[in-house]
Amino acid sequence: MPRLLPIAIAALTGALLAANPAAAADASARMTYDVYVGGVRMLEVTSGVSLAGDRYDVELSAHVVGIAATFSDWRSNVQSSGALDGARVRPARNVVERINGDDARTTTISFLGGGRMDVDIVPRKKPKREQTIPPEQLVHAVDPLSGVVSILQALRLGSEACKGAVPVFDGRRLYRADLTDGGTVTLQKSDLGIYGGSALRCTASLTPVVGDFNFGDERRSPKPTEYFQRSSRASEQRVVDTWLASPGAGLPAVPVRIQSESPWGLVIVHLRAITAGAS
Secondary structure, rough: OOOOHHHHHHOOOOOOOOOOOOOOEEEEEEEEEEEEEEEEEEEEEEEEEEEEEOOEEEEEEEOOHHHHHHHOOOOOEEEEEEEEEEEEEEEEEEEEEEEEEEEEEEEEEEEEOOOOOEEEEEEEOOOOOOOOHHHHOOOOOOOHHHHHHHHHHHHHOOOOOOOOOEEEEOOOOEEEEEEEEEEHHHHHHHHOOOOOEEEEEEEEEEEEEEEOOOOOOOOOOOOOOOOOOOOOOOOOEEEEEEEEEEOOOOOOOOOEEEEEEOOOOOOEEEEEEEEEEEO
16 A cells, blocks of 8 residues: 555656746645545545745645555655755655554655765664665655656746656655656546646656665665565556646646556546645
């Protein structure tokens, strides 16, 4: 179950072309999503995003629902913040809290610049080790939530929002997201979501590069492993389609639907509700 959330988040991770820092009004919104796996509602996700001046803040919370909740009380809270430089994002901090029953773990990534990362895991089972991924591989890396912000910021400024490639770092693993702009399409409204109409289709191909980063408590072996290795049924590459649009007057463009294959069946994420303002 915990793998479903990274899949959904990573769908939005993007790379941006250089863009003129055109003036744009501050934007914020709070969204609620339902995640269906094999046609069964499994997760509820709430997220708030704020793009204000030269700073961004985004947070996301998820928990299991329906039949899944009878077997697990897994939940997760994620926060990212950083600077906005025109259409580019410069992550500063990413915090991921995972809770499953009495087991809780918090991973904090501090982006120190020049590809240097500090990853702190609490509780820690073994002594912390030095960064094992060469900094040059992480110079332009973003965490998954900051990748979401990069696309939303580009749309806000009228820049190309779904083109290129970027390294994505989640605290343990590095993977590459190659994005393809599918153009503006007409999205048919589903009974499970609130939006139907014109939307930008963005396809992300996620390719594992290296992991688990060996910061002291994640692996028994010092040998780096590939991102999807732990799931024997997962392919080496994951393709995720995301549709982005403004669901109504005065609302920023946000993901309105996400879709991907997974080892558990087809994953579809539907936007169920949205309000202006991130709080």
